Amino acid sequence: MITETLSFPGIESRHSMTRVFLKWGALAVLVAAALYLILALYAQREFVFAMLFLVLTASAVAVFVSKKLYAHRYIFPAIAGMGLFVIFPLMYTVGIGFTNYSASNLLSYEQVQDNLLSRTYQSEAIRYDYQLYRTAEGYVFWLEGEYQNLTSAPVKLNEGERSAPVLPVSGKPQGEPLSIREIIQLRGELSELTLITEDGRELSQASLRSFAAIHPQFTLHGNGSLTNNQTGVTYFPDHETGFYRDGDGKALSPGWTVNIGWDNYLKVVTDPSIRGPFFEIFVWTLSFAVATVVFTLALGLLLANLLQWEQIRGKAFYRTMLILPYAVPAFISILVFKGLFNQNFGEINLVLEGLFGLRPDWFSDPALARTMILIVNTWLGYPYMMLLCMGLLQAIPRDLYEASAMDGAGPVNNLFNITLPLIIKPLMPLLIASFAFNFNNFVLIALLTGGAPDIIGASTPAGTTDLLVSYTYRIAFQDSGQNFGLAAAIATAIFLVVGALSLINLKLSKIKV
Incomplete structure (x- = not known):
């Protein structure tokens, strides 16, 4: 019996094209995911980790694409694992030994500056005692100050409303104000509420029975120094120790990470x-x-x-x-x-x-x-x-x-x-x-x-x-x-x-x- 083997060049070619398409498609998806991770780390200012994954991704692409490096494909996962879990932690530990990295110096200089500029304080001079009334339209605030009294437009606290204007008035709203127990039940909503006066001042809850004006804690100057608006003290960045310091050398926390050379080893x-x-x-x-x-x-x-x-x-x-x-x-x-x-x-x-x-x-x-x-x-x-x-x-x-x-x-x-x-x-x-x-x-x-x-x-x-x-x-x-x-x-x-x-x-x- 004579058996003839039939070949179909067109079908083999299509199968080969399918394999190539799947191979390059899978590689493209993996590279895209790796690049997304690298960009996310870079956006979070984790530059060391972003560089690590960039090197690993580039190495993987070079090894699995180049025909000259074909033999290295089988050992690359082991080498990558060694680099990721052995060599990199060792080098990272050595690098940290040359810095002042500690519980008080965790952030970068920019992060410390942003943290300090985000701080606020409540003015003791602009403070109002308040009473809260429940109406059909919402909750109404009656603010009693030293020189004037204010009342708010109805605020729907239960529906997530977080701001309301307040205007000067002469008389209190009608009805009975809420008791302290009822106010405590609303403390979560009240703590997130901002009352805005006619001149643009923002008032936030200072205690269970008072609202006060909010001011930024620090003001940034062109030379990088910060002035405490509450005390008037100016702090200057000290890039040798990683802290903002005043004229007497008093440090302002938190600090930032700086390179201190061999100090830790010499210590x-x-x-x-x-x-x-x-x-x-x-x-x-x-x-x-x-x-x-x-x-x-x-x-x-x-x-x-x-x-x-x-x-x-x-x-x-x-x-x-x-x-x-x-x-x-x-x-x-x-x-x-x-x-x-x-x-x-x-x-x-x-x-x-x-x-x-x-x-x-x-x-x-x-x-x-x-x-x-x-x-x-x-x-x-x-x-x-x-x-x-x-x-x-x-x-x-x-x-x-x-x-x-x-x-x-x-x-x-x-x-x-x-x-x-x-x-x-x-x-x-x-x-x-x-x-x-x-x-x-x-x-x-x-x-x-x-x-x-x-x-x-x-x-x-x-x-x-x-x-x-x-x-x-x-x-x-x-x-x-x-x-x-x-x-x-x-x-x-x-x-x-x-x-x-x-x-x-x-x-x-x-x-x-």
């Missing part, structure tokens, strides 16, 4: 109230990370060796029980230990007091608090090390131990002459990762001690059990000033320190990077 090493706590916390952080790695490795290796002992029965049961701390969520274990170490009602102090008459101050004594943290973190970390060591120990040839036993070597000699030399090299990358993780172990400190007890004399919120990461968090979010610039500078220092120490460890362990 860490020159300001005694910051330098002392910073280096104390740095030494503790380094000691904590190293001690945690050593303790968890020692305990994990010990337990792994015990589980390899042939005379032990029920290894599966013991292995399951010893891995359980790794299966329980860390925050639950930390909160349980926080209760166990409670100085007044914790089970640990109850046992110590019953046996030895001791009641340690785990949370108020710096040395005991650090000891408690190391105990808890060793408990949380040893199962991971035990699992690693169990796998590595099984890869060591048993002949080595048999030959060592024939030479009269004991368990300690085997540990230092056979076991450690053979497992330390494959373990080194994981130990470095454990060191980096514990260097930034924020959850443990935040849930267990919160950084307490505090360091006396520190100008920033700093505790003796704080790690650099929790210290940075407290500066950024718990201090009254919320100094994001200083926190970003410290975060940059943490990144450099952890990166340098990890690189040194990798070089010392002769692992190629």
